[in-house]
Amino acid sequence: MATATTWVPSTPPNSDFSLANLPLGIITTRSDPTPRPATAIGMHALDLKLLSSRLDLPSLLPSIPSLSSTLSQPTLNAFAQLGRPAHRAFREFLQDLLSTETTRPELLRDDAALREEVLVHRTKVMMELPMEVGDYTDFYAGEHHARAVGVMFRGAENALQPNYKHLPVGYHGRASSVVVSGTGVHRPVGQILVDGVVVTAASRKMDFELELGCFVGRGSEMGKGVGVDEAEEWVFGYVLLNDWSARDVQAWEYVPLGPFNGKNFATTVSGWVVLADALEPYRAEGIENGTELQGYLKEGRRENMFDISLEVELTTAEGDSTIISRTSSKNLLWSFPQMIAHHTLGGCPMRAGDLLGSGTISGPRGAGDQGSLLEMTDNGKKEVLLAGMDARRFLKDGDTITLRGHCGPDGARVGFGDCRGRIYSAAGVSR
Amino acid sequence: MATATTWVPSTPPNSDFSLANLPLGIITTRSDPTPRPATAIGMHALDLKLLSSRLDLPSLLPSIPSLSSTLSQPTLNAFAQLGRPAHRAFREFLQDLLSTETTRPELLRDDAALREEVLVHRTKVMMELPMEVGDYTDFYAGEHHARAVGVMFRGAENALQPNYKHLPVGYHGRASSVVVSGTGVHRPVGQILVDGVVVTAASRKMDFELELGCFVGRGSEMGKGVGVDEAEEWVFGYVLLNDWSARDVQAWEYVPLGPFNGKNFATTVSGWVVLADALEPYRAEGIENGTELQGYLKEGRRENMFDISLEVELTTAEGDSTIISRTSSKNLLWSFPQMIAHHTLGGCPMRAGDLLGSGTISGPRGAGDQGSLLEMTDNGKKEVLLAGMDARRFLKDGDTITLRGHCGPDGARVGFGDCRGRIYSAAGVSR
Known part of the structure; x- marks a missing residue:
């Protein structure tokens, strides 16, 4: 996947947030001040809470049972507890979803209305502490x-x-x-x-x-x-x-x-x-x-x-x-x-x-x-x-x-x- | 209040938990494994979650607005955040409630059914960590x-x-x-x-x-x-x-x-x-x-x-x-x-x-x-x-x-x- 490119616009080659990365964070926006998980792709943030409310994740990722509920939390703690295999499967799903050569273009790439909704330019995004720190x-x-x-x-x-x-x-x-x-x-x-x-x-x-x-x-x-x-x-x-x-x-x-x-x-x-x-x-x-x-x-x-x-x-x-x-x-x-x-x-x-x-x-x-x-x-x-x-x-x-x-x-x-x-x-x- | 005595039975003179004390803790019991706040009086624990569901605390203690909700939590963190004046008022209320000379005998002292319900012998009580420790x-x-x-x-x-x-x-x-x-x-x-x-x-x-x-x-x-x-x-x-x-x-x-x-x-x-x-x-x-x-x-x-x-x-x-x-x-x-x-x-x-x-x-x-x-x-x-x-x-x-x-x-x-x-x-x- 590391050399694949994304269809998401505004992803310059020197971006830290290429398709090979897809880090997770907690964002808020002016239009929705609720802290929620997102991933970064180039100059955009993909709102994962919103995405999970629009896609049928239980069917798409049946190996991660409570994925959607972890993506509606205000920190990444619940998602983190799903374990490395779940993180891996979810990251691979996102890599496919955002790839130019996605196997599921209908899910997001070719759905202009949904794209508009879930992709936010990062200049409009505020970051919160990604996890509630125990120790x-x-x-x-x-x-x-x-x-x-x-x-x-x-x-x-x-x-x-x-x-x-x-x-x-x-x-x-x-x-x-x-x-x-x-x-x-x-x-x-x-x-x-x-x-x-x-x-x-x-x-x-x-x-x-x-x-x-x-x-x-x-x-x-x-x-x-x-x-x-x-x-x-x-x-x-x-x-x-x-x-x-x-x-x-x-x-x-x-x-x-x-x-x-x-x-x-x-x-x-x-x-x-x-x-x-x-x-x-x-x-x-x-x-x-x-x-x-x-x-x-x-x-x-x-x-x-x-x-x-x-x-x-x-x-x-x-x-x-x-x-x-x-x-x-x-x-x-x-x-x-x-x-x-x-x-x-x-x-x-x-x-x-x-x-x-x-x-x-x-x-x-x-x-x-x-x-x-x-x-x-x-x-x-x-x-x-x-x-x-x-x-x-x-x-x-x-x-x-x-x-x-x-x-x-x-x-x-x-x-x-x-x-x-x-x-x-x-x-x-x-x- | 320090020399007042309690009507609660099994309160020996050398008990750490006299009427002058009334510490707070989080208890569970076999019949109810939900962690919940309680106070200790002699050999008994008084279940404060149950008590607050039976008494009209908003009327009895109008100076502590969200008292009842803090008493239904699994830790004392929410109660602690009410502040010293609220802790003082609530402790004084409990001291009066449990005193032989209570001004409100009808609330608990003279209500045998409620007494039976909310007072648990401490041998039947398990203690939990009282607070969620931040640092x-x-x-x-x-x-x-x-x-x-x-x-x-x-x-x-x-x-x-x-x-x-x-x-x-x-x-x-x-x-x-x-x-x-x-x-x-x-x-x-x-x-x-x-x-x-x-x-x-x-x-x-x-x-x-x-x-x-x-x-x-x-x-x-x-x-x-x-x-x-x-x-x-x-x-x-x-x-x-x-x-x-x-x-x-x-x-x-x-x-x-x-x-x-x-x-x-x-x-x-x-x-x-x-x-x-x-x-x-x-x-x-x-x-x-x-x-x-x-x-x-x-x-x-x-x-x-x-x-x-x-x-x-x-x-x-x-x-x-x-x-x-x-x-x-x-x-x-x-x-x-x-x-x-x-x-x-x-x-x-x-x-x-x-x-x-x-x-x-x-x-x-x-x-x-x-x-x-x-x-x-x-x-x-x-x-x-x-x-x-x-x-x-x-x-x-x-x-x-x-x-x-x-x-x-x-x-x-x-x-x-x-x-x-x-x-x-x-x-x-x-x-």
């Missing part, structure tokens, strides 16, 4: 990032902690502040140390983190681990994720229990969930781990990462945009199946809608391929040059960070669209 | 515990980290593994170091943690902090909380991002939520903090803790029970309003159903008043003696830990009932 866990699998930050704070000798190559280090994040791309982010107020004195002030070291996010689609039983080779079946799909970080708040608070207010003020995810199957053709090997792994982390396949081309764009309040980083999502030491196997090893239950972050992804070069300003500016010691004669050590109010990522050739790209957030000044709090 | 955050406000553990791992000089007295240190816990009292807990399998070698095995250092839990009843806006003196209005009520801990798993994994699998396998809460108002008469001063606090943490009132008598009972598989610790919940450095003010300082939003843990509560003596085996046994170096010629360094399979807590005199006790969990052997995981 959000952020891992730390970007070894180049972990090493660079370790050198910065503990010196080259102790850059990586002794556990780093033995287990996917992670921590529990905050689910209530996960927001969809486009949501504004207030610079957090926090306790910070200024010349050794504790003050409460707006963060002066506001940063982004370039991550890949993974939505869990299936629950697991409490007390029972998920094996690493079956963990793929727990993956619903992927998003880009920006784990905004206030480095000065984090530095003062994080010992001994880890990051808290330095991270929990906002985490942005892209609105379209790229289904796990869409990324399968883009598997790649990750960072070599020279350590003998524990059995529960040993994967049957070597190509356990995806080679997604990632970029970070910084746009100033004046509107000048600069790509400040380019790298690949294969720069990870641990795969999502390894994270899931580790997360559940002790019996911690997964739920559909749980969100896993990869940790900050930086490339191996250490220049032009880093996933945070912390690394690019050596914790604010030097500047990153921007277009428009501007420069940054950390983010300014009015700055917008946009993460993008895609695989595949023009005409068959599998991409994420934007993961975007603009920084607003610290909110006034009467205290 | 679970565990603080570390038990200074005696933090100090003892700090001495153990970093020496007396560096026992408390530099930030400890400036802010309520906390970390994000796992919401999916919060369970109600009575739920069995599997000993977790995890990565541990044995003689310097990494192995994957059942934890050998299984521990409990004695904590007070606080359920948030009100949401807050993202980007906007909650002031410390208004934070009381965000509190729905309190539970006892056992933050089960696998010390060997935790020791290996926790650097640099904090506890993960060592904690996320289970957290047990007591089933009856003691409403914030019921604890008001038992305010006390906490641990003196000699540090000049940041403005957002300065409370108007000095008595910002509760003096709840706490105890920990260990029952062996053979059925021998020993009280291994007794202390008070006033042994905290930070109050829940301070935790809420800190948690939201950077704009992290609260949601009704969020759960906050106090951190392990240990007394100042360091003997007989400690909130974990880690402290009692100096990390397994010595034994705690039990009834039945037995002893423990850490928990064995088959052991049951029961936390209890109450305030007030006999006849007007405000208590929590049991917060109980039994350890089962590590679940077999096919890998």
